[in-house]
Amino acid sequence: MRIVIIGITLIAVLAIAVFILLTAGGGEGEVRLVGSGSTFIYPQLQAWIQAFTQANSNILIEYTPTGSGAGQAQMLVDKTVDFAGSDPPLTRDQYEKYKGQVVQIPVILGAVAVVYNIPGVNELRLNGEVLALIYLGEIEYWDDPRITELNPGVNLPHERIVAIHRSDSSGTTHVFTLFLSKASNGAWPQDLVGKSIEWRVDATGRGVGAKGNQGVAQAVQATEFSLGYVEYSYALGAGLKMAYIENAAGEFLQPTPESIQAAARAALPAMPDSPAGDWSGVLDAVVYAEGEGVYPITSFSFLIFWTEYPQDKAEAVKKFVNFILNEGDNYIVEGYVVVPDEVKEINRKAVELIRTG
Numbered sequence: 001m002r003i004v005i006i007g008i009t010l011i012a013v014l015a016i017a018v019f020i021l022l023t024a025g026g027g028e029g030e031v032r033l034v035g036s037g038s039t040f041i042y043p044q045l046q047a048w049i050q051a052f053t054q055a056n057s058n059i060l061i062e063y064t065p066t067g068s069g070a071g072q073a074q075m076l077v078d079k080t081v082d083f084a085g086s087d088p089p090l091t092r093d094q095y096e097k098y099k100g101q102v103v104q105i106p107v108i109l110g111a112v113a114v115v116y117n118i119p120g121v122n123e124l125r126l127n128g129e130v131l132a133l134i135y136l137g138e139i140e141y142w143d144d145p146r147i148t149e150l151n152p153g154v155n156l157p158h159e160r161i162v163a164i165h166r167s168d169s170s171g172t173t174h175v176f177t178l179f180l181s182k183a184s185n186g187a188w189p190q191d192l193v194g195k196s197i198e199w200r201v202d203a204t205g206r207g208v209g210a211k212g213n214q215g216v217a218q219a220v221q222a223t224e225f226s227l228g229y230v231e232y233s234y235a236l237g238a239g240l241k242m243a244y245i246e247n248a249a250g251e252f253l254q255p256t257p258e259s260i261q262a263a264a265r266a267a268l269p270a271m272p273d274s275p276a277g278d279w280s281g282v283l284d285a286v287v288y289a290e291g292e293g294v295y296p297i298t299s300f301s302f303l304i305f306w307t308e309y310p311q312d313k314a315e316a317v318k319k320f321v322n323f324i325l326n327e328g329d330n331y332i333v334e335g336y337v338v339v340p341d342e343v344k345e346i347n348r349k350a351v352e353l354i355r356t357g
Helices: 002-023 042-055 068-077 092-098 128-135 171-183 200-204 212-222 232-238 257-266 282-286 311-331 341-351
Strands: 031-037 059-064 083-086 102-117 162-166 207-210 226-231 244-246 298-306
Touching: 031 068, 031 311, 042 059, 042 232, 042 311, 059 311, 068 083, 068 092, 068 171, 102 171, 102 212, 102 232, 102 257, 102 311, 102 341, 128 162, 128 171, 128 200, 162 171, 162 212, 171 226, 171 282, 171 298, 200 207, 207 212, 212 226, 212 232, 226 232, 257 282, 257 298, 282 298, 298 311, 311 341
Parallel strands: 031 059, 031 083, 162 207, 162 226
Antiparallel strands: 083 298, 102 226, 102 298
């Protein structure tokens, strides 16, 4: 009898041990990558992460959409994440500081859509100068002559404009304010270009800050007679009305895959020859790019990686980036556009710079 009890006890212990081995997380060979940053890229990046990790169950990737500025700081300064998402590339000064230590990979194209909520108005034209004056607080009403001149035949209401903007450090804001500085005939000052600025419209009581692209989209959706700027994918997802924006050729366009790709191709001469090169001039080249059919508020979105990782992370990072380059086009989220082939070739060479350190 005693032998039987001991036998049963041993079987139970073995069963529990096997259960623990089979169900415990963090087993041998599992790699965890943590990233943060751009909300602009977030829906697309999540689609890639989901597809990649389903096929590579030993690699866990976590990404938090904190905004481009926060993502860069958490990676480069705090060193609390393994990679960052950023819409603007590193500035010239940042590039010089971290030269050889990081690699920047432009993985997708997107656009900043100007969205609005005016009941009964289903088509709206705006240009850089008018948008600048709205966000400077100088244009107050929707039926201001400078807006009605762009929209003949449109019944614009005598209602105050609520100008919604990002409250966090944002690459989307950097792209939008760069457009304002380039397309406003000098109305938008250069010191108001960046990821985080002091919005002058706030002093009028008609400016509202919201966190993330999702926050701006929700605020516009909930506020009549408002406008804001969000990544194209968020505008589509929320079903928001998008304005037609005047480009450098004088055309009024909404973002489309074709008009976004046209902007990217116009910027190709500004691309660095080397994958380790300086990308800081590319944003200026793609925003308000010359040429017909170009949507004027287009941007690349970058993933920024260290060039050296522990062996397991280096292999996981390279595997993930190669997945994006070779299979990522199969998982494109509506509102994003694949980068030109010339950029993909630079990116493939960039992967070779990631190594074990």
